[in-house]
Amino acid sequence: MKKLDQSFWENRWVEGNTQWDIGQVSPPLKEIIDSLEDKNIRILIPGAGGAHEVIYLWEHGLKNIFVCDWAISAFENLFQKAPDFPKDQCLVCDFFDLNIEVDLILEQTFFCAIHPSLRPKYAEKTAELLSENGVLTGLFFASNFGFEGPPFGGYKEEYIAYFELYFTIDKIEIANNSILPRQGNELSFKFVRL
Numbered sequence: 001m002k003k004l005d006q007s008f009w010e011n012r013w014v015e016g017n018t019q020w021d022i023g024q025v026s027p028p029l030k031e032i033i034d035s036l037e038d039k040n041i042r043i044l045i046p047g048a049g050g051a052h053e054v055i056y057l058w059e060h061g062l063k064n065i066f067v068c069d070w071a072i073s074a075f076e077n078l079f080q081k082a083p084d085f086p087k088d089q090c091l092v093c094d095f096f097d098l099n100i101e102v103d104l105i106l107e108q109t110f111f112c113a114i115h116p117s118l119r120p121k122y123a124e125k126t127a128e129l130l131s132e133n134g135v136l137t138g139l140f141f142a143s144n145f146g147f148e149g150p151p152f153g154g155y156k157e158e159y160i161a162y163f164e165l166y167f168t169i170d171k172i173e174i175a176n177n178s179i180l181p182r183q184g185n186e187l188s189f190k191f192v193r194l
Contacts, residue, residue, distance in 0.1 A: 107138030
């Protein structure tokens, strides 16, 4: 099994081995972001990735955004495209060591990047980080893959089992506007913290 640690992810960014990065805001996530009415909510995006969602949020007036990644190189696109984004809102650390409170966690490609053995811990940690009635929303893959990840796939029933301990399952369904290579294989979800 690969050791999915800070060195692993930093090397992926340095080598440009980032096939998960589609180069833009994912359409289902853009739809979620566009529906946000309160511009003052505190948002966490675990796993900076190319930071396309962070940049989009920032450009649309949401300023209380925190983004977490182990790999400092993951933030380069963010700093290049949004040079005024506050560096102290870029958290270079292990997600499981975070100690902040936010109102919304936007899940993009972080959950599928951690080893499946950590998924119960992820569900518990997201609930811990969210304020009362806080929301965890975003995308999960809707099938397993025929190779050792990352990315790691999964199924709707599996995800519900992890999260129903801490969240009301408001929605989990196949996204209707995924990019072509992911059509029919992304679950759009919204979980509300108990």
